Amino acid sequence: MAPKPVRPGECPQCWQHAYDKSIHRALKPGEDCPQCVSHMISGCPFLTPKKPSRWW
Template sequence: MALRRPVPPGQCRQCWTHAYDPDIHRRLRPGQDCQPCLDHMGGNHGSQIVPKKASSWW
């Protein structure tokens, strides 16, 4: 069963999903790394960042 938490603004969709959905990593053997997680460790999020709302204090 996948957890359905909405991705908060300013966060990467892929990183957030991999952090909060245990089903994604269930298929990995002990000691095996998740390649999408390793790819994102360097900060290469591309266009997967959820945009923040524009500030409206003016």
């Protein structure tokens, strides 16, 4: 089955790592993907900060 195409406005790397199971197949249980970790540390250009909660 071919991976789903990236939707407009979505990060291609995040999308591929979420839907292509072959990327994470070699990881051990509980092991983090180094590419995902590095992508999140250096910042995903498509992530936007959440609005502050106005509950109180």
